[in-house]
């Protein structure tokens with residue numbers, strides 16, 4: 303057995319701050335509050351519901367993950383965040399319409415106490431939104447105000463540690479540019495109000511600068527630029543992203559590895575969605591949709607490896623559509639038409655119609671990411687990208703030069719083996735015991 307890492311205990315309170323307090327963030331907060339009161343179960347959360355096998359199969363050691371690794375207890379979490387709307391979490395959760403009113407009413411008093419701080423926002427980057435609950439100043443001044451907000455929140459709530467998880471809207475599509483290349487250029491860009499620094503990057507900078515772990519649940523670049531990777535290394539802030547793996551893409555990363563494992567070919571995969579929440583409205587803008595499209599399209603190539611399997615996947619036609627359709631609210635419908643082919647090239651079709659509740663799938667990911675990033679920080683893992691958390695993302699960020707792993711099952715093995723390794727347990731390779739010495 304390897305040595306266990308020296309992990310600082312999760313004493314005191316953990317503040318979880320979300321830039322963006324819309325459907326996902328409020329479903330996460332209300333859910334945790336309901337779970338704490340014993341009103342609901344944390345379904346969909348690996349950290350809360352999952353067991354992890356340790357040692358030999360015959361050892362029969364399968365503790366719950368939350369009893370195995372020293373993650374923070376749900377009772378120790380304090381919630382906060384920022385939004386361009388002033389609604390408290392109870393009101394915003396009601397507007398989002400994800401959880402039932404009956405449940406929200408039972409926890410109303412607690413949710414009403416949680417109010418967003420004024421946001422760093424610029425409509426140039428999210429065309430479909432406008433709000434007045436916003437800060438003003440140069441981009442550097444805005445970053446400083448965010449850092450002050452974090453410090454104030456920590457003091458006011460008696461927190462020992464903070465984690466920031468971006469749950470804000472998807473910003474317009476942006477590519478890396480010279481201002482992102484290194485920290486000095488980036489900080490100069492903040493002072494100069496450089497147009498290539500959108501609000502999500504200012505939040506990422508403010509958190510990482512203080513060594514606070516930062517996760518990005520949207521497909522925006524946000525923390526995923528060399529300047530912020532450099533900063534994270536310096537300050538020891540663990541980071542991860544991008545874009546929560548939920549809904550249709552979750553299904554894709556479940557199904558595609560299965561086809562690949564059985565060497566079934568794919569000629570086409572057409573995915574379309576209707577959804578009617580605010581996220582859907584934001585994505586109705588072509589510039590925000592482009593950011594999402596790139597994230598959604600990337601998953602199949604790395605799972606299927608068409609360069610290795612040109613006969614099976616070389617001609618795949620992959621198309622993704624998102625249609626804003628208000629009557630559905632958060633209850634998205636995602637259709638997939640999958641054209642596959644088998645033995646001797648004979649074609650077959652699979653139709654998937656997923657009547658999905660996006661934020662119900664995303665909320666447990668916010669929880670797990672907050673708890674695991676906090677664990678990573680206390681375990682002293684190197685700052686910067688935490689590839690072992692790729693399990694949770696549509697576009698997992700990787701260190702430069704590496705190809706992202708999209709296969710959900712490989713991602714799961716990586717996550718669990720990282721937890722085993724942290725705790726000084728053997729990693730599990732699934733190689734038969736008869737082939738090597740214990």
Ligand SMILES: NC(=O)c1ccc[n+]([C@@H]2O[C@H](COP(=O)([O-])OP(=O)(O)OC[C@H]3O[C@@H](n4cnc5c(N)ncnc54)[C@H](O)[C@@H]3O)[C@@H](O)[C@H]2O)c1
Nearest residue numbers: 322324325326385421470471472520546548580581660664
């Ligand atoms: N729901 C899912 O399953 C899912 C999956 C993957 C990614 N995402 C992403 O997560 C994000 C949140 O999704 P949602 O369904 O909660 O959307 P939402 O529209 O309900 O909530 C987003 C909130 O962010 C706020 N906001 C926008 N810009 C902000 C800023 N600069 N600072 C502070 N607040 C800001 C908006 O006012 C809004 O209240 C979106 O980017 C979405 O694309 C969601």
